[in-house]
Amino acid sequence: MSPFTLSKVTKNVPNLKMAKGLPKRTEDYSLWYNELVKKADLAEHSAVRGCMVIKPYGFSIWEKMQSAMDQMFKDTGHSNAYFPLFVPKSYLSKEADHVEGFAKECAVVTHYRLKNADDGSGLVVDPEARLEEELIVRPTSETVIWSTYKNWIQSYRDLPILVNQWANVVRWEMRTRLFLRTTEFLWQEGHTAHATRQEAIDETTQMLNIYADFAQDLMAMPVIKGVKTESERFPGAVDTYCIEALMQDGKALQAGTSHFLGQNFAKAFDVKFAGKDGKEELVWGTSWGTSTRLMGALIMAHSDDQGLVLPPKLAPIQVVMVPIFKSEEQLNAIREVADDISSKLKALGVSVKFDDRDTQSPGWKFAEYELKGIPIRLAMGPRDLENNTIEVARRDTGEKQTLDISGIESRINDLLDDIQSNIYQKALNHRDQKTYTVDNYDGFKSVLDEKGGFILAHWDGTAETEAKIKEETKATIRCIPLKSKEEAGKCIYSNKSSKGRVLFARAY
RNA sequence: CGGGGCGUAGCGCAGCCCGGUUAGCGCACCUGGUUUGGGACCAGGGGGUCGCAGGUUCGAAUCCUGCCGCCCCGACCA
Numbered sequence: 366m367s368p369f370t371l372s373k374v375t376k377n378v379p380n381l382k383m384a385k386g387l388p389k390r391t392e393d394y395s396l397w398y399n400e401l402v403k404k405a406d407l408a409e410h411s412a413v414r415g416c417m418v419i420k421p422y423g424f425s426i427w428e429k430m431q432s433a434m435d436q437m438f439k440d441t442g443h444s445n446a447y448f449p450l451f452v453p454k455s456y457l458s459k460e461a462d463h464v465e466g467f468a469k470e471c472a473v474v475t476h477y478r479l480k481n482a483d484d485g486s487g488l489v490v491d492p493e494a495r496l497e498e499e500l501i502v503r504p505t506s507e508t509v510i511w512s513t514y515k516n517w518i519q520s521y522r523d524l525p526i527l528v529n530q531w532a533n534v535v536r537w538e539m540r541t542r543l544f545l546r547t548t549e550f551l552w553q554e555g556h557t558a559h560a561t562r563q564e565a566i567d568e569t570t571q572m573l574n575i576y577a578d579f580a581q582d583l584m585a586m587p588v589i590k591g592v593k594t595e596s597e598r599f600p601g602a603v604d605t606y607c608i609e610a611l612m613q614d615g616k617a618l619q620a621g622t623s624h625f626l627g628q629n630f631a632k633a634f635d636v637k638f639a640g641k642d643g644k645e646e647l648v649w650g651t652s653w654g655t656s657t658r659l660m661g662a663l664i665m666a667h668s669d670d671q672g673l674v675l676p677p678k679l680a681p682i683q684v685v686m687v688p689i690f691k692s693e694e695q696l697n698a699i700r701e702v703a704d705d706i707s708s709k710l711k712a713l714g715v716s717v718k719f720d721d722r723d724t725q726s727p728g729w730k731f732a733e734y735e736l737k738g739i740p741i742r743l744a745m746g747p748r749d750l751e752n753n754t755i756e757v758a759r760r761d762t763g764e765k766q767t768l769d770i771s772g773i774e775s776r777i778n779d780l781l782d783d784i785q786s787n788i789y790q791k792a793l794n795h796r797d798q799k800t801y802t803v804d805n806y807d808g809f810k811s812v813l814d815e816k817g818g819f820i821l822a823h824w825d826g827t828a829e830t831e832a833k834i835k836e837e838t839k840a841t842i843r844c845i846p847l848k849s850k851e852e853a854g855k856c857i858y859s860n861k862s863s864k865g866r867v868l869f870a871r872a873y
Numbered sequence: 874c875g876g877g878g879c880g881u882a883g884c885g886c887a888g889c890c891c892g893g894u895u896a897g898c899g900c901a902c903c904u905g906g907u908u909u910g911g912g913a914c915c916a917g918g919g920g921g922u923c924g925c926a927g928g929u930u931c932g933a934a935u936c937c938u939g940c941c942g943c944c945c946c947g948a949c950c951a
Contacts (some may be wrong), residue, residue, distance in 0.1 A: 395945090414943070469949070539874075539949060546951070599951095607951095619951060658951060689910050728911040735911095746910055756910080873951085 415548035466600025552656035565649035576621035591844025603627035615817020617870035673738030689746030825856035
């Protein structure tokens with residue numbers, strides 16, 4: 366039951382003002398996103414092209430995500446480790462598909478020293494200091510890690526290896542957007558090694574499920590689990606699984622991937638183990654990752670024209686208290702009550718901020734915390750003091766109510782849960798409403814152009830058809846959903862027979 | 874890499890076509906006062922290599938040439 370239904374209601378109207386200077390989603394979604402990222406103090410462009418500065422508030426959200434995921438990894442037996450930033454060029458070229466996939470976007474270190482220019486014009490690269498073998502700034506770490514695993518693994522007793530690393534990687538993208546695609550980004554990459562094929566497949570599935578649970582339970586973002594088609598597969602993987610989410614503008618976003626690597630990297634790096642029977646066998650591998658791109662997903666999944674909307678489980682500050690006062694005495698009186706509520710909330714594990722600055726007006730603070738997506742705002746002034754009440758405003762709906770102070774902490778705690786599930790439900794409704802089942806190419810194109818969203822349609826299973834559709838409509842096969850049922854049909858493009866529907870969308 | 878746009882105070886911009894006071898406005902900042910239940914108000918104040926380098930000119934933010942940087946749109950990608 367909603368905590369609000371239990372108490373006296375003085376106001377129940379959405380009362381959110383348009384945030385200062387924030388464009389409307391309906392008018393220019395991508396401008397809205399860019400401005401929101403900056404105005405909510407999440408990140409900004411850096412002096413380096415394509416790279417971003419993640420600001421303290423943005424980073425504190427990322428840290429919440431990190432620690433939640435990290436715990437999930439550890440609960441399933443994984444440990445963190447760290448591997449080098451640099452990859453020798455020769456490593457990257459060992460796995461054919463892998464090098465093919467990444468070669469075009471690698472930053473390369475060629476020299477190790479600078480010197481003063483002879484003409485005094487400043488620093489120049491010392492031509493004498495050329496590296497014998499160039500180093501690649503890691504776009505991902507499979508090659509470094511498998512070259513290391515070779516030394517760690519001799520026998521089946523050394524397996525499995527379940528390692529994750531939190532790191533930065535560099536992919537030299539031509540076009541970047543804050544969080545969604547930057548030249549350097551932060552991520553976690555898990556790399557596991559197993560004695561059997563089945564065990565590696567199970568690991569791949571397990572991690573996919575962890576990502577899906579994280580997205581749904583923590584980010585309040587519904588996702589579809591699926592497997593990538595061959596052309597969308599990770600270079601070097603046998604199978605790539607993914608979770609796909611739908612953003613408010615109807616575009617899809619891949620929120621996490623989990624790869625079954627087969628024995629591809631073991632082959633490339635000659636990683637073998639002796640089984641119980643003494644026979645040598647190649648090791649089976651997986652890798653899986655999520656990145657700061659999740660920040661982009663989080664923003665685009667829930668936020669509105671007033672600013673960020675954060676799920677309580679990832680909000681660095683869950684409850685903010687704003688005192689309304691004219692004098693020092695009033696503030697002190699409010700503080701006494703606020704401190705009490707605050708410590709009760711903290712005892713329940715709720716993070717609280719009491720903003721008693723007298724340099725900003727209450728109205729200013731209201732707008733500011735809405736922009737930053739704080740789930741619950743409490744306001745308390747002289748009137749409340751007198752009546753033993755407090756004003757409670759929820760960010761997701763904009764509803765404001767004045768409630769009795771006694772027992773407020775448990776109501777707030779319940780309200781946080783309520784908000785968490787409400788924004789999930791909202792996102793789920795949005796996705797369901799924007800998921801279309803289409804049976805012909807004209808219908809497919811008109812849904813894409815007029816509505817956007819996920820499209821379930823038949824596909825003949827060929828890369829040619831997939832490429833044609835992409836070329837003509839910019840829509841890609843996001844995945845073959847794991848839950849999809851067998852269903853005979855005709856490919857919307859080629860009219861050839863198809864065994865089931867796949868998930869199409871235009872994507873980030 | 875193509876197409877477009879922008880670089881003037883911390884941020885957002887005007888001024889530039891048509892060269893000529895002391896380069897201006899809003900926000901932010903500082904001081905004082907009044908305020909504080911939805912981004913307060915009044916008064917005063919500080920802050921500028923006009924992206925960089927050349928050139929034209931008595932005189933350049935403004936005209937010319939070159940360069941640099943960033944953003945947006947496309948091709949590539951998570």
